[in-house]
Ligand SMILES: NC(=O)C1=CN([C@@H]2O[C@H](COP(=O)(O)OP(=O)(O)OC[C@H]3O[C@@H](n4cnc5c(N)ncnc54)[C@H](O)[C@@H]3O)[C@@H](O)[C@H]2O)[C@@H](O)CC1
């Protein structure tokens with residue numbers, strides 16, 4: 455996992471760590487990491503032109519000490535000090551001593567790098583002038599932007615983008631990730647995120663948000679053993695499709711067949727079942743004992759009765775598409791709801807645009823109010839559960855926004871549930887593998903169908919399960 459902590463939690467950990475260190479030591483660690491990334495970006499530092507926007511807090515302090523390091527290596531560093539009376543005094547003195555000079559109006563032509571030290575975790579969302587205009591001018595000139603800790607102006611904890619903000623090419627963040635660096639829409643302002651270890655990890659409490667990585671999928675994926683048979687691997691029931699939407703049923707079955715369960719039972723209408731069995735002969739038609747149900751993809755006006763029938767079995771259920779409208783809090787223990795933003799908006803009785811602007815907040819609210827694990831689909835999929843860190847998965851390609859992709863995801867999640875994973879893990883692994891399969895199917899850049907995605911899940915699974923267990927740099 456990559457972990458993100460809220461501002462409050464970072465502040466608490468920083469205070470505990472700082473109490474063990476000489477004054478200024480943490481800022482020096484941050485500045486050294488920041489300067490190292492800038493040097494990497496520049497390639498050759500001597501003679502490179504660097505503009506540093508310096509705000510009035512410690513974020514500006516980090517930027518100033520990094521500026522000093524770059525200037526002492528021969529970079530031509532220009533400091534735009536936004537509030538001279540409030541700039542970090544020792545940092546400013548160090549940068550000037552090293553040869554940086556001050557300006558109010560940089561000429562952007564020929565600038566190799568802009569360092570955004572306007573605000574960090576102490577910032578309110580939004581940019582005010584002159585920072586706003588300076589950022590706009592730099593962007594218009596195509597200047598490469600490195601943000602210090604977070605892109606200035608984003609909503610750090612809520613990961614929303616309500617007002618003008620910096621859009622960075624790289625964000626160099628300190629100690630731990632912040633929610634805005636992992637979750638949409640703010641993640642889109644961060645660019646490539648580099649985490650600098652400043653020794654904070656032992657002092658941090660549990661993360662509020664965690665990003666699922668390949669190692670997590672590998673560790674949690676349910677593998678069959680030599681003693682397994684089809685029933686011990688789990689049986690997943692699929693009640694999907696209708697005369698009008700038979701295709702949804704097949705895609706859902708294909709998703710389920712691409713997962714770890716030993717068998718797929720198709721519990722939808724007879725007219726659809728005949729077609730499913732003809733096309734996917736490994737599926738067994740008719741209801742029977744299952745360890746998990748998938749209900750809702752293409753069920754149209756049968757959705758209510760299908761969900762009630764599944765709930766009566768008292769096994770975990772993936773509630774998808776048409777069935778979401780009939781979900782009642784507490785209906786099934788261990789349920790996984792899989793709405794997209796429009797469906798979630800209807801369930802919470804708000805506008806879709808409101809959910810899209812603040813998906814993290816609404817996914818969490820939904821998990822509370824609907825009393826279930828909620829997987830909110832999007833380019834950045836969220837899995838929220840009450841009192842647990844929210845998960846984020848961002849393996850998918852934009853080509854995944856295609857009809858039927860959700861049916862495949864629901865089937866795969868059901869298979870993982872039937873194989874014994876709890877809803878939060880089943881949702882996380884399904885979203886991760888579904889996204890990875892979409893990239894593989896799209897060959898990293900061509901249109902795909904939902905069937906292509908289903909077809910690519912086994913290879914995506916093999917790739918992640920067989921990858922050498924290299925520890926992640928933050929592990
Ligand atoms: N506290 C620590 O131990 C460490 C902090 N570090 C750095 O310190 C940062 C936090 O520093 P601060 O708490 O001083 O806060 P910031 O530097 O993030 O910003 C606070 C200052 O900006 C002003 N401000 C707030 N919103 C603004 C806006 N939208 N536009 C313009 N000005 C605005 C405030 O009035 C305040 O003066 C971190 O993000 C990180 O970069 C690092 O040096 C590592 C160690």
Ligand SMILES: [K+]
Nearest residue numbers: 570573602606
């Ligand atoms: K910043």
